[in-house]
Amino acid sequence: MNVINEAAVSPQKGWMGNVDQGQILRISGRSVIDFNAFKREDIREYFDTARTRIYNLNMYPTAGHRLFSKQNNPMMQIIEDGFSGVGLHDLQSGHGCAEGMLSVLAPLEITYEDLPDPLGFFRNLDITREGRIRPKPKGPLTDVSIDLKAEIDLVCAIMNCPAAETSASGADAFITILQP
């Protein structure tokens, strides 16, 4: 696979970039990473947590699951999940660093009202049988990766957002875009 693009993302910093249909976005790190994605040709179509939960009929995104848009279309598929068996990615919480994500997305002129809820990679949660949600800081001890294959042309964005209560490290995150 050819590396199309690489970036290191410091804590409290973000990244935004294009991922073309068929390319793989690899996100590596060990702190909480908030993720959003938009259809490139019409950013009013965006990654949506509720549709993603319902189409996968699952609360914890992992390998094999697809990310869906508000308009009910598939956007990406998770093809590798290095956090599997260590912890769970989060489809329940809001943005840990909303202001930061808004500045990352500034070129798209995304306002607060247009900022969709994120997928929180590496933010481990515990949900009890009664439905109680408990943050359970349990980041990976070493860098792990999650690979997402784009099903359409996308603009993707992350915030390396080590929220105080869940931050294991405040370490850099790494973005790699691969062309199979």
Next chain:
Amino acid sequence: MRTVKQYVAPKNTGWATEIQAGQVLRLTAQTIIDFVAFDLYDFSEAFDQAPTKEASNCMYLKRGQTLLSRKNTPLMTLIKDEFEGIGTHDLQFGMCGRARHKRAAEEGRLGEYLHGNNMDLPDHGCAENLTGALEPWGIPYENIPSPVNFFQNMKFNQNSGCMERTQIRPKRPVNLELLAERDLLVGFSACPDMASKTRGLDVTATVVEIT
């Protein structure tokens, strides 16, 4: 208590109205209601599932909990819940609708989603009902948040995270009461509720003033 206004939403239709801070919205139903709320003067202050769950640390909406906006502004508080003890209100799902039903049918997953593979699907659902109801206020589909799904009971597996719809609904119409924490625009859809045995019923909405 004085009734300010009342509306009966027929099955698989929507309604929206403005209500004032301190007024109470009573919803009387035994079917799923997809419900959203906005600050009346700033529609960017829209109900948001994620902050609501973060504040309550709970994946269901329960009595005493407050619907929050994306910016953590309190919008409404659930002050009465006659479904309590029977089932739970959902903060996981989005809205049913034409696009969702079409995809489910194409994927051969209607049974998994809706408890039945052979059914006549309506040509619209909550997505279209809420879009239509909120259209007079100029709110497009993409700015309608994922709703509170009242009476949408579901089970989940704590370990796998798998979610399963249930057919648990109130056996007779019961009341929910939501206190407006500020002046609001509220909207809802009387869901066609294709997963239930009834396949949708009317919803009565009453705005009351505590005198």
